[in-house]
Amino acid sequence: MTIRTKLAIWFSILVAVVLTLLAGIRYAGYKQVLQSQKDYSLKVVADILDTSIPRKPPKKDDVQIAVSRMVRDYPDIELKGILIEVYDSSRSIIFISSLSEAERLPITEEMWNKALRRKISLTTLPALDGDASMRILTKPVFNRNNLVYLIQAGSSMHDIDNTLENLLLVNLFLIPTTTILIGGGGWFLTRRALRPLDAVIKASHRISSGNFQHRIEISETSSEIRDLTRAFNQMTERLEASFQQIQNFSENASHELRIPLSILRGQTELSLKKFRSEEEYRKILESNLEEILRMEKIVERLLFLSKADRGEIELNRVEVDGNSLLSGVYEQFQIHTQEKNIHLTLDTDGPALIKGDEILLRELLLNLLQNALTYTPKFGEIILSLSREEEQILISVADTGCGIPEDEIPYIFDRFYQVDKSRSSQGHGLGLSLCKWIVESHQGRITVESTVGKGSRFTVYLPAKD
Ligand SMILES: Nc1ncnc2c1ncn2[C@@H]1O[C@H](COP(=O)(O)OP(=O)(O)OP(=O)(O)O)[C@@H](O)[C@H]1O
Ligand SMILES: [Mg+2]
Known part of the structure; x- marks a missing residue:
């Protein structure tokens, strides 16, 4: 079922319930x-008659006179x-206003009992002629402690x-018609309101077929749809x-x-020719092994990076002494720098504890040093240094190499x-x-300053462990 049909149904149910x-x-x-x-008129009539009929055992004429006087004196009463009807104390009827026997007022034993207890009763009873029911007021009139007569007004x-039946009929007609009209109107309006969603649906169909350039025009005035369209466009951009x-x-x-791979293939094909x-x-195999190692390095790094992207690499955080980390790397790297006649200096300053993964931090420094070595010509200089700045440990690798253009x-x-x-035929x-990734996973950051022809400085900022 569509949203708009559902909304229209809910809307109609709500309207029907409220109506x-x-x-x-x-x-x-x-x-x-x-x-x-009605009760008020009956009460007024009974009260007037009560005051007009003499308080002695009444006669029909007395009542007749009282009724006529009431008609004359109180023209406003409906x-x-x-x-x-008036009864005497022996329960005999002495006055009936109606000429028709069918229009007589019913009187019950209960009414009499109440009357004897000086109580006025107001009841609704079925009419004697079996038509609509009658509202009857029964008022006893006492003279000292004796019941003199009983007035009934009905x-x-x-x-x-x-009137009530008409009201019911009007409602029976009005409620369903209004419900249908409002439900239909609601359906029409929601259809209009939800029309912009069609654009989103169409756009998402287009996107599912690989067209990511498509954007929905944000012209809608209602803020929800505008927000949806904007969010959708941003999602598509991402x-x-x-x-x-x-x-x-x-x-x-x-x-x-x-x-x-093509080097491997070329060499293997060539060696098979004769x-x-x-x-x-042996030479060919050695050279092939070199290429295989290169490929292995690429694949390993790619695997590492994709694992890192998925958050699958867990850091083995331990307390690492920055000074010994740097001197370890320095010792290990010196052979490579000496081979290229590059002067490698280690410059550390005071104790520096880092909470981190030692293997990864070593990999980080080796990578930076390897770059410095690769991009620095013979007789150059590389300085590996460590310092502390407030809550941060700064490790930098500076070289006197070719530098990096600012826009790169x-x-x-x-x-x-x-x-x-x-210039880096061996790199990838x-x-x-x-x-x-290593620096950021240690809640740090890495910056670079470089001048083409003069050299570069990579600085790693890591939070210090106190
Ligand atoms: N110290 C440096 N001096 C000059 N250029 C550098 C330096 N370090 C990095 N670069 C430049 O930045 C690029 C990216 O470096 P990165 O270490 O990511 O890749 P690579 O050294 O080319 O290959 P890989 O490290 O994967 O073997 C390098 O190609 C190089 O041009
Ligand atoms: Mg590199």
């Missing part, structure tokens, strides 16, 4: 008012339809029943960016793997990004993205 409740309240109110008006409930990223990523990854000496085979700096931490492919552009 029925209102009609019920109005019906009960009318009934109450009409009945009180006497039409009011029947009057009126048919026919008029009230009629999807487009991630889709693009995945596409670039797989393109780059296959590209990086293609180079060692018979070679053991020495030659924002991209060097992106996966597979290389400033100039020719993954080292710095790995460094960035």
Whole structure:
């Protein structure tokens, strides 16, 4: 069932319930008012007769005179339809206002009993002629302690029943018609209100077929739909960016793997062309192994990064002494720098404790040093230093290498990004993205300052452990 049909149904049910409740309240109110008006007239008639009939055993004429006087003296009283009957104390009827026997007022034993207890009774009883019921007021008149006579004033409930029946009929017609009209109107309005959703549905269909460029025009005036459209467009933008990223990523990854693979293939094909000496085979295998190691490194790094993206890498956080970490790396790296006649200096300053994963922090420094070594020409200088600034430990790797152009700096931490492919033929552009992940997973940050031709300085800020 569509939202709009559901809304229309709920709307109709609500309207029907509210209208029925209102009609019920109005019906009960009318009934109450009409009945009180009737009771009031009956009471006034009985009171007037009570004061006009002499308080002695009455005669028909006395009552007749009293009634005529009442008609004359109180022209405002609505006497039409009011029947009057008077009984004497021996329960014999002495006056009947109606000429028709069928229009007699019923009197019950209970009324008599109440009367004897000096109580006025007001009851609704079925009329003797079997038509509508009668509202009857019975008033006893006492002279000292003796019941002298009993006045009955009654009126048919026919008029009230009629009015109430008409009201009921009107409601029976009005409630369903109004419900249908309002339900239909609601359906139409919700259809109009929800029309912009069609645009969102159509756009999402287009997107599912791979077209991420599509955006929905934000022209809607109602704020909910505007917000939905905006959120949808933003989601599509993010999807487009991630889709693009995945596409670039797989393109780059296959590209990086293609180079060692084609070298492997070329060398293997060449070695198979003719018979070679053991020495030659050894050389070829050694060179192949190098390519295989390169590929292994790429695949390992990619696996690490994708695990990191999924949050599957758990840090083995321990207390790491920054000074010994740096001197360890320094010792390990010195052989490589010496090979290239590069001067490596270690500069540490005071105790520095870090809470982190030692293996990953070592990997971070080795990557930065490897870059410094790769991008610094012979006889250059690399300085590995550590210092403390308030709550932070600063580790920096500075070199006197080729530097990075300013406009390239924002991209060097992106996966597979290389400033100039020719100057790092051995690299894959993954080292710095790995460094960035390691630093950030330690709640730190990494910055770079660089001047082309002069050198670069990578600084890692890590929270200090006190
Ligand atoms: N110290 C540096 N001096 C000059 N350029 C640098 C330095 N460090 C990084 N770069 C530039 O940033 C790019 C990205 O570095 P990154 O370490 O991510 O990749 P890579 O060194 O090319 O390859 P990989 O580290 O995956 O073997 C490098 O290609 C290089 O151009
Ligand atoms: Mg590198």
